[in-house]
Amino acid sequence: MAEEVSFLRNVPIFTDIDEQELKKVAKLGVRKKYKKGSIVVLEEEMGAALFVIVSGKVKVVRMDETGREVILSIFGPGEFFGEMSLLDGMTRSASVVATMKTELFMIHRRDFLDLIAAYPQVAISLLGELAMRLRKADTQIKSLSLKDAAGRVANVLLMLADDLGMFRKGKVEVEDLPLQQDMANMAGTSRETVSRMLHKFIKEGHVQVKGNKLTINDYEAFRKQYV
Ligand code: CMP
Numbered sequence: 410m411a412e413e414v415s416f417l418r419n420v421p422i423f424t425d426i427d428e429q430e431l432k433k434v435a436k437l438g439v440r441k442k443y444k445k446g447s448i449v450v451l452e453e454e455m456g457a458a459l460f461v462i463v464s465g466k467v468k469v470v471r472m473d474e475t476g477r478e479v480i481l482s483i484f485g486p487g488e489f490f491g492e493m494s495l496l497d498g499m500t501r502s503a504s505v506v507a508t509m510k511t512e513l514f515m516i517h518r519r520d521f522l523d524l525i526a527a528y529p530q531v532a533i534s535l536l537g538e539l540a541m542r543l544r545k546a547d548t549q550i551k552s553l554s555l556k557d558a559a560g561r562v563a564n565v566l567l568m569l570a571d572d573l574g575m576f577r578k579g580k581v582e583v584e585d586l587p588l589q590q591d592m593a594n595m596a597g598t599s600r601e602t603v604s605r606m607l608h609k610f611i612k613e614g615h616v617q618v619k620g621n622k623l624t625i626n627d628y629e630a631f632r633k634q635y636v
Pocket of ligand 1: 450456469481482489490491492493494495500501502503504505542546
């Protein structure tokens with residue numbers, strides 16, 4: 410119980426809930442474990458719950474008309490998903506798949522809606538996060554429609570840096586870089602193009618790749634040149 414409360418305390422949208430209420434939330438929710446590749450949420454199904462990531466990682470995906478997967482976002486510990494269908498009463502807007510062994514904290518729809526009604530601060534944090542996600546989606550739309558291959562791939566690397574990176578003095582390190590095919594699905598391009606662009610960025614001195622660790626040497630300079 411104490412472990413659950415301290416986990417929830419560190420989830421950005423719940424930081425302003427008082428201790429007593431956080432204990433109630435801890436009791437309301439249940440933890441669930443998922444294997445790599447498991448589908449947590451299926452596009453078009455009715456939404457019954459919100460999920461917060463305890464450990465692991467998930468990807469938010471939609472299929473395009475040719476059946477190819479398009480990755481909209483990747484979420485890690487402390488982040489939430491599944492709120493959209495709870496808020497608008499429509500079906501799930503996308504599928505969410507565990508990309509590694511993942512543990513989630515699940516809150517039922519009614520409990521989540523009661524929580525935001527009782528805590529305006531939770532609703533405000535939630536809106537702030539949704540605004541940020543909309544900004545990212547805007548950037549992704551712009552990059553998919555306007556940019557050449559280099560710009561699109563650079564944009565994906567910058568998005569991964571924003572979501573998963575460790576920033577230090579302008580330099581960013583991203584552990585567990587997704588597979589090149591997954592990055593291609595985020596960029597709306599082919600795996601071969603991602604590979605070609607990564608080599609180009611390495612040659613230009615913008616990035617380093619060791620195993621599945623990516624380093625962007627100067628985030629701002631890279632962004633200025635390509636996005
Ligand atoms: P919901 O529609 O209930 O189920 C799928 C979830 O994926 C959705 O809620 C959001 O949490 C998440 N999601 C959908 N589209 C995006 C997006 N463009 N960026 C980030 N997350 C998204």
